Amino acid sequence: MTATPVSSNTEPLDFDSLVVLLEHVFLRHGTSTDVARTLALNCAGAERDGAHSHGVFRIPGYVSTLKSGWVNGQAVPVVEDVASGFVRVDAANGFAQPALAAARGLLVEKARSAGIAVLAIRNSHHFAALWPDVEPFAYEGLVALSVVNSMTCVVPHGADRPLFGTNPIAFAAPRADGDPIVFDLATSAIAHGDVQIAARKGERLSPGMGVDSLGQPTQDPKAILEGGALLPFGGHKGSALSMMVELLAAALTGGNFSFEFDWSNHPGAKTPWTGQLLIVIDPSKAAGQSFAERSQELVRQMHGVGLKRLPGDRRHHQRAKSAAEGIRLEPEVLANLRELAGL
Numbered sequence: 001m002t003a004t005p006v007s008s009n010t011e012p013l014d015f016d017s018l019v020v021l022l023e024h025v026f027l028r029h030g031t032s033t034d035v036a037r038t039l040a041l042n043c044a045g046a047e048r049d050g051a052h053s054h055g056v057f058r059i060p061g062y063v064s065t066l067k068s069g070w071v072n073g074q075a076v077p078v079v080e081d082v083a084s085g086f087v088r089v090d091a092a093n094g095f096a097q098p099a100l101a102a103a104r105g106l107l108v109e110k111a112r113s114a115g116i117a118v119l120a121i122r123n124s125h126h127f128a129a130l131w132p133d134v135e136p137f138a139y140e141g142l143v144a145l146s147v148v149n150s151m152t153c154v155v156p157h158g159a160d161r162p163l164f165g166t167n168p169i170a171f172a173a174p175r176a177d178g179d180p181i182v183f184d185l186a187t188s189a190i191a192h193g194d195v196q197i198a199a200r201k202g203e204r205l206s207p208g209m210g211v212d213s214l215g216q217p218t219q220d221p222k223a224i225l226e227g228g229a230l231l232p233f234g235g236h237k238g239s240a241l242s243m244m245v246e247l248l249a250a251a252l253t254g255g256n257f258s259f260e261f262d263w264s265n266h267p268g269a270k271t272p273w274t275g276q277l278l279i280v281i282d283p284s285k286a287a288g289q290s291f292a293e294r295s296q297e298l299v300r301q302m303h304g305v306g307l308k309r310l311p312g313d314r315r316h317h318q319r320a321k322s323a324a325e326g327i328r329l330e331p332e333v334l335a336n337l338r339e340l341a342g343l
């Protein structure tokens with residue numbers, strides 16, 4: 001690894017320098033070089049794209065989790081070729097992204113030959129944004145959908161206690177002109193990371209996002225974090241989607257439901273120990289070569305009815321801005337990263 005020196009002032013960082021800095025942090029806290037590289041690219045990519053709830057904000061959580069012994073930063077995923085359209089990976093109590101990386105080649109090969117392929121990851125920890133897992137498939141002309149479950153903090157619609165995780169769903173599809181169509185959303189009214197950020201900033205949340213420890217509606221993020229819980233987005237509809245994520249990411253993969261793991265013996269552990277499912281489709285097997293044209297037509301029509309912003313537009317705008325101007329971190333955030341990296 002060639003480390004580009006990272007300055008200690010508030011000058012913006014280029015992407016590669018941020019990746020190297022984060023690699024140092026992961027390596028210093030016991031991950032293998034492959035895992036360090038994979039997680040550093042993922043986390044720096046989120047920061048570059050302005051996905052702040054899953055950018056460098058997450059690094060202290062990764063570090064405390066690695067220190068706690070909850071996750072194996074050196075895990076070597078075990079890939080199983082189980083059927084013509086099915087790949088299974090045991091992440092071996094490691095992170096989900098290296099498990100996806102290990103199975104990716106086989107997954108794409110199967111999707112291209114069978115038209116569709118499923119990747120079931122179990123025994124894995126996902127602490128990141130989900131869009132980086134699906135977006136690259138769309139740049140290769142494939143459609144991808146992924147779900148991952150997290151930790152119990154969401155009250156199912158109509159229930160009175162939390163059970164589900166914040167359980168995101170990410171989708172990516174190619175289009176003829178421009179970047180792929182990508183969305184990535186928590187099935188809770190707000191991601192847990194954004195509640196933490198709001199609590200730190202002393203901001204109040206919009207109504208309908210969470211309840212306090214007595215189950216009463218609250219807009220105070222601290223009340224949600226200290227014994228309270230989140231609500232699903234869209235009432236019974238988001239709740240049904242969150243239930244689906246539990247079924248696909250945990251029951252179908254052999255991973256834990258959000259309520260099944262107990263990290264109480266690992267103080268500092270933050271990463272949910274669950275599962276993840278990916279479905280990859282080769283659209284050329286269905287609609288022929290026309291899919292990207294058809295998705296472009298849909299975008300054209302959406303713009304035609306006055307839509308200014310598609311899901312993913314903000315990220316791509318921020319990505320271009322970061323490429324032109326660099327990635328700006330708060331001085332204390334940068335200082336903390338350098339300290340964690342031992343630089």
Ligand SMILES: NC(=O)C1=CN([C@@H]2O[C@H](COP(=O)(O)OP(=O)(O)OC[C@H]3O[C@@H](n4cnc5c(N)ncnc54)[C@H](OP(=O)(O)O)[C@@H]3O)[C@@H](O)[C@H]2O)C=CC1
Pocket residue numbers: 051053054126127128129130131148149150166167168169170182183184185186187190191192193194272309310311312313314315316
């Ligand atoms: N690993 C895990 O277990 C978990 C991870 N997460 C992650 O948290 C992140 C944040 O999730 P969440 O807070 O739900 O995301 P947001 O609500 O911020 O955004 C959800 C999606 O909607 C798009 N979007 C937002 N506002 C608009 C708008 N006004 N018009 C059009 N599109 C819009 C976003 O695009 P754009 O990105 O361009 O703004 C994005 O694709 C995700 O990356 C998710 O994967 C969440 C829960 C658990």
Ligand SMILES: O=C(O)C1=NCCCC1
Pocket residue numbers: 053126127128150151166186190191192193194271272
């Ligand atoms: O923001 C969230 O919600 C989560 N992100 C990472 C994993 C735990 C839940």
